[in-house]
Amino acid sequence: MAKNKEETVLITKDGIRHDGRKREDLREISFDVGVLDRADGSCLIQWGRNKILAAVYGPRELHPKHMQMPGQAYIRCEYRMATFSVPDRKSPAPKRREKEISKLLGEALNPALFTYLYPRSVIDVFIEVLQADGGTRCAAITAASLALADAGIPMRDLVTGVAAGNLSDKIVLDLDDVEDKEGLGDLPIAYLPNLEKVVLLQSDGIFTPDQYKEALDMLVPACKKIYQLQRKAITDKYSQINEAVQKDIEAEEKDKPAKDKKKAEDSKAKDDKKAKKADDGKKSKASDKEEKKKKGLKKSSKKKDDKKQASKEKEAKKD
Amino acid sequence: MPILIKDRSMVTPREAIAEGDFSIGSNVYRREKKVVSQVIGLVTIKDNFVSVVPLKGKYLPRVGDLVIGKVTDVSLSTWIVDIASPYPGVMRTSTSLARRFDPIKDKTRKIFDVGEVIVAKVFSFDRTRDPMLTVRSDNRGGGNSPYLGKLVGGRVIDVSPSKIPRLIGRRGSMISTIKHYTNCKMIVGQNGRVWFKGNNFEDELLVLRAIQKIDREAHTTGLTDRIKNFLEEAKKNMPTPSKEKQSDKEKRSEKKS
Numbered sequence: 001m002a003k004n005k006e007e008t009v010l011i012t013k014d015g016i017r018h019d020g021r022k023r024e025d026l027r028e029i030s031f032d033v034g035v036l037d038r039a040d041g042s043c044l045i046q047w048g049r050n051k052i053l054a055a056v057y058g059p060r061e062l063h064p065k066h067m068q069m070p071g072q073a074y075i076r077c078e079y080r081m082a083t084f085s086v087p088d089r090k091s092p093a094p095k096r097r098e099k100e101i102s103k104l105l106g107e108a109l110n111p112a113l114f115t116y117l118y119p120r121s122v123i124d125v126f127i128e129v130l131q132a133d134g135g136t137r138c139a140a141i142t143a144a145s146l147a148l149a150d151a152g153i154p155m156r157d158l159v160t161g162v163a164a165g166n167l168s169d170k171i172v173l174d175l176d177d178v179e180d181k182e183g184l185g186d187l188p189i190a191y192l193p194n195l196e197k198v199v200l201l202q203s204d205g206i207f208t209p210d211q212y213k214e215a216l217d218m219l220v221p222a223c224k225k226i227y228q229l230q231r232k233a234i235t236d237k238y239s240q241i242n243e244a245v246q247k248d249i250e251a252e253e254k255d256k257p258a259k260d261k262k263k264a265e266d267s268k269a270k271d272d273k274k275a276k277k278a279d280d281g282k283k284s285k286a287s288d289k290e291e292k293k294k295k296g297l298k299k300s301s302k303k304k305d306d307k308k309q310a311s312k313e314k315e316a317k318k319d
Numbered sequence: 320m321p322i323l324i325k326d327r328s329m330v331t332p333r334e335a336i337a338e339g340d341f342s343i344g345s346n347v348y349r350r351e352k353k354v355v356s357q358v359i360g361l362v363t364i365k366d367n368f369v370s371v372v373p374l375k376g377k378y379l380p381r382v383g384d385l386v387i388g389k390v391t392d393v394s395l396s397t398w399i400v401d402i403a404s405p406y407p408g409v410m411r412t413s414t415s416l417a418r419r420f421d422p423i424k425d426k427t428r429k430i431f432d433v434g435e436v437i438v439a440k441v442f443s444f445d446r447t448r449d450p451m452l453t454v455r456s457d458n459r460g461g462g463n464s465p466y467l468g469k470l471v472g473g474r475v476i477d478v479s480p481s482k483i484p485r486l487i488g489r490r491g492s493m494i495s496t497i498k499h500y501t502n503c504k505m506i507v508g509q510n511g512r513v514w515f516k517g518n519n520f521e522d523e524l525l526v527l528r529a530i531q532k533i534d535r536e537a538h539t540t541g542l543t544d545r546i547k548n549f550l551e552e553a554k555k556n557m558p559t560p561s562k563e564k565q566s567d568k569e570k571r572s573e574k575k576s
Contacts, residue, residue, distance in 0.1 A: 041375070059377055059405040070447065073405075114348075114357060118379075119446050121405035152376030152481075154346060154357035155332035194333045234331050234359055238374060242329075245536050252545065 010167040010182055017179070023172045024218055026162070029226065031143070031233035033150050041151025043233075045143035048176060049133035054143040055126045056151040062122035072115035074122045077106030079140060081129040101137050102127075108141055108190045108200040114154040123153060134177035135163045141190045141200070146230055150237075157195050158230050160223040163188035164215035166207055171214045173222055187215050193227035196220075323353075326364045327538075330356040330371060337369050344370025360481075361538055378404040378480040378510040380450040384441045385465060387475060387508035388452070390431050396422060398431055400439065400452055403477060403510045408452040410439060415453040436470045436514065438506055466506070473504070473516030474523060478530060480511035482537040486530065493533065493543055500550035501525050525553050 008018060015023050027048030036042035039055040062068045079101040083092050109125065125147070127140045138161030145159035165175040166185035180186055185205025191198055207215065322337045330336060335353045343349065346357050347369055356362070360371040380386070380402070388400035388408050400408035412420040412427060431437060439452035454467040478486065487494055487507055498505055503517035503526050513530055517523040529546055536542055 040377070061405060061407060118377075118405055149332050149359055150375070152358055152360075152373045156357075157333040158331070231331050235329060238329055238359065241535075242538070245539065249536070249539060249545070252548075 008178070008182065010179055011170050011172065015170065017167070017172060019176065023170060024222070026174045026222060026225070027176065029142075029229055031146060031230065033146055033233055033237045039147075039151075041147045041149070041153070043143045043146040043150060045139050045146075047135065047139040047142075048174075049131060050129070050136055050139045051131040052136060052139050052143050053128045053130060054140065054147040055128075056144070056147040056153070057124040057126075058151070059118040059121035059123050059153070062120065067122075068120040071119055073113070073118040073120075075106045075110050075113065075115065075125065076122050077109065077125040077127070077144070078102050079105055079127045079129070079137070081132060081136075085129045085132045101140075104200060104202075105137065105141050105144060109144060109148065109159060111197070111199050112145060112156050112159050112192060113148065114156065117154055123148070132177070134175050134180040135188065137161065137200075138163050138188050138190065142226060142230065146233060149234055157192040158227060159190050159199060160193055160226040160230065161188060161190040161200065162219055162222045162226060164219050166205060166211060166215075169211070171211055171218065173218050185211075187212075187219075189216075189219050189223070191220065191223040193224045322364060324362055326362060328362055329359070330362055331359055332357055336362055336371070337364070340367075341369045342367055344368060346371040346373055373481050375479055376481060378402070380404055380406065380408075380441045380444045381509070382441055382444055384509035385438060385467075385507075386441060386452070386510040387436065387438050387470070387506065387512035387514055388510070390433050390435050390437065393427050393431070393433055395427065396420075398427065400437065402450070402452075402508075403480075403512060404450070406444075406449045408439065408441070409449050410452040410454070414442070414451065415439070415455055417455050431469060436475055438465070438467050438470060438508065438514070440467060470506070470514050473514050474527070475512055475514050476527065476530060478511050478513060478534045479537075480509065482534055483507060483509055483511060485537040485542065486513070486533050488543055493546065496543060496547055497526060497529050497550065500547075500554055501529075521557055525550065525557070528553070 011017050011023075017023070021027070028046075029048075030046045032044040032046075034042060035044045035053070036055050039057055041056040043054050045052050045054070059073050062074055067074060079098055080094065081090055081098060083090050105127065106125070113123070115123075125144050127144055129136050129140065141159050141161040145155070149155055149158060162173065163175050164187045165172050165179055165183045166187075167179060167183045169184070172179070175183060175186055183205070185203065185207050187203040187207065188200070189198055189202075190200035203212075321339070324330060324334070324336050334356050336347065336356055337354045338352060341354050343354055344363075346360060347354050348357060349355070354369050356371045358371060358373040358376065360373040363370050363372060386402045386408065388402040390398050391401045391407070392399035396412045398410040400410055402408040412422070412425075416430070437454060439454050440456075441450050442453045444450035456464045456467050485493065488496070494505055494507060497503070501517055501522045503515050503522055505513065505515040505526065507513050515523065515526045517526060529550060532549060533542065533546065536545070
C-alpha cells in the first residue's frame with residue numbers, strides 16, 4: 001500500500017493535478033438555497049464530490065438561560081459528519097475533530113452577523129456532511145452563510161471559504177481528499193469578500209514564508225470568485241420565485257378577458273332562458289350550471305329568511 | 320448622491336444601495352459613506368429615505384403591536400405566551416386584566432389555560448426584558464379599539480411578518496375585501512399570525528388560499544384588485560355547501576345499497 005501511495009502523482013511538472021485540474025482551478029460548486037421546509041434557512045452545497053447540508057434556526061429563545069448573553073445573540077454551530085460520508089464508516093459519536101470544527105465555524109460566522117440586534121437569543125447553525133471529499137470545513141462555512149442569509153438574519157457580509165495546499169512544493173488551490181492526505185500542507189481560510197477580512201485561518205503541514213504568501217494571494221481572488229457564485233445562488237432562487245409569480249399573474253390576466261366573454265355569454269343564455277321558459281328541451285352545459293347556481297342562490301336566500309324568522313321568533317319568546 | 324440600485328429591486332447582504340447623505344430605515348446600515356443592505360430583501364427608496372423590506376425573518380416585538388400568541392405556561396400570576404419571536408411574551412395578571420384579579424379567589428388557569436390562543440397587545444419591550452403583553456384594551460377615548468383576549472374556534476396560520484402590511488392593505492383595504500367576500504371573522508397579528516373563523520369549511524379554505532396568495536405575491540403591484548378577482552371567481556365557482564353535503568349523502572347511500 002505504502003508503495004502505491006508514493007506512486008500516485010499529485011502534480012506533474014506541467015502543473016496538472018491528479019484529477020486533471022490546473023493549480024489554480026476550483027472544483028465545480030453549486031448551491032441549493034432553501035431546501036428544507038421546517039428550517040428558517042437552509043442550503044445544500046455540492047462542491048466537487050462534497051455534499052453538505054446547512055440549516056439555520058432562529059434567532060430563537062436560548063435555554064439554558066445562563067447561556068444567554070445580554071448584549072448579543074449566541075451562535076450555536078454544530079458540524080457533524082454522517083456515518084456514510086466517508087469510505088470507512090465513521091462512528092456516529094462526535095469526535096474531537098468535529099467539536100473543534102463546530103467551534104471554529106461558529107466563531108468564523110460571528111463577525112459576519114449583526115448579533116447585537118437579537119440579544120439573549122440563539123442562532124442555531126447545523127451542518128451535516130453527507131459526503132466528504134476534502135475541504136469540508138470551507139464548503140460548510142460557505143453553505144452556512146447562505147443558509148443564514150436565507151433565514152433573513154441581518155449580515156455584514158457573506159462568508160466564503162477555500163483551502164490552498166502544498167503539493168510537492170507547488171502551491172495549489174482547493175485540495176480534494178487525496179491531495180489533503182498525500183500533500184505536504186493544507187491551508188484553509190474563511191473570508192469576508194466585501195469587507196476583505198479573514199475570519200478563519202488554519203494551516204497544517206509545511207509552508208515556507210514565500211509559499212504562505214503565494215497561497216494567500218491565490219486564496220483571496222478565489223474567495224471573491226466563490227462569493228459571486230453565492231450571490232447568484234440567492235438572487236436566482238428568489239428571482240425564480242418572482243418569475244413564477246409573474247407568470248401566474250400574466251396567465252390570470254390573459255384568462256380574464258376570456259372569462260369576461262364567458263360571463264357575457266352566460267348572461268345571454270340566462271336572458272334566452274327567461275324568454276324560453278316554456279320550452280325546456282335542450283340545454284347547454286353552461287346554462288345547466290347557471291341554473292344550478294340560481295337554485296343555490298335561491299336556497300341560500302331561503303335559508304337566510306328561515307334564520308331571520310327563527311331569530312325573530314326567539315326574540316318574541318324572550319319578550 | 321447617486322443611487323446605485325433601482326427602487327423595488329432585490330438586494331443581498333452587503334450590497335450597496337446608495338452613496339451619500341441618505342436617511343436610513345430598517346435593515347440597512349452605513350459603511351464608508353455607502354448605504355448597504357443587511358438582508359435579502361427589496362429596496363424602497365423614497366426621496367431621501369432608504370430602507371429594505373426583508374423577504375424572510377423573525378418578528379421583533381414593538382410596543383403597541385397587536386399579536387396573536389399561544390399560551391405555553393401558566394403560573395400563579397403570569398402567563399407565558401409564544402408569539403413567534405425570539406422572545407416569549409409575558410403577561411401578568413396585575414397589568415393585563417380588565418377587572419381586579421384576586422389571587423386567592425381567582426385562578427389564572429381559568430382565565431387562559433395552556434394551549435389557548437389569544438390576541439394581545441405589546442405594551443412594553445426593550446432589549447433587556449421580555450415583551451410584556453396585555454389583554455386590557457385602553458378604551459379611554461371611547462374609540463373602537465380591537466378585540467383583545469381569548470380566541471375560540473377558528474384557525475391560525477403563520478405568514479412571514481414582513482408581509483403583514485400587505486395583508487392588511489392600505490387602511491385595512493385587503494382585510495375588508497377578504498372579509499366582505501367570505502363572511503369570515505379575521506384578526507391579523509403583527510407577528511405574522513392570522514386567525515380566521517368562517518361559517519363553513521369552504522369559506523375558511525378560501526380565506527386560507529387568499530392569505531397564501533398574498534404571502535406569495537406580496538411584492539407585486541395591484542394585489543388588492545387581483546385578490547378581489549380571485550375571491551369573486553372562487554365564490555362563483557363554489558357549490559353551495561348544503562347541496563354538496565346532500566350529494567355526498569346520496570353517494571354514500573348509493574354505495575351502501
